[in-house]
Amino acid sequence: MSDGALRILGIDPGLKVTGFGVIDKRGAKLHYVTSGCIKSGAGELPERIKVLLDGLNEVIAANRPGQAVIEKVFVNVNPQATLGLGQARGAAICAAVLAGLPVAEYTALQVKQAVVGYGKAKKEQVQMMVRRLLSLPGDPSTDAADALACAICHAHGGLGMGALSTEGLQMRTGRLVPTGARVGRRR
DSSP, X not given: OTTSOEEEEEEEOOSSEEEEEEEEEETTXXXXXXXXXXXXXXXXXXXXXXXXXXHHHHHHHHHOOSEEXXXXXXXXXXXXXXXXXXXXXXXXXXXXXXXXXXXXXXOHHXXXXXXXXXXXXXXXXXXXXXXXXXXXXSOOOHHHHHHHHHHHHHHTTGGGTTTSOOTTEXXXXXXXXXXXXXXXXXX
């Protein structure tokens, strides 16, 4: 961007619905650009993936972000749902990489910690904080709010996750602890 702003595209991948959110970061200030959802509809997997890829290509072409951020996949109880999420995530990464964008990744815990201050925040809390941080007139949809939250997390340095080495650490109960450490109540 010519005015010194960094434009960030946040992506919340999903096979049925992929959320996207675009913000500008000018110094320490964040400015909302656009957000929405790409719905793949019914049909065979290849056609659904194409809808997501084409939709993200349109968002990238229309908004010209300088960086992309995507939420990392979590392991679900349902293996089919996890597989579909992974395929949607792959399509989102491909769209960004083919557009020449650097791609950052954050877990849902990292995003919620950076935006709400609590790694296990509820969707409604994320929506409310996104609305407040970006001065929106109302709550965005949950998928768009999650995508905007990814962009906000990245704009704020990912709660330092992008700058700090996390080798030997893992996220537990919304905080970083040494790998293998027991987290719980003291007796």
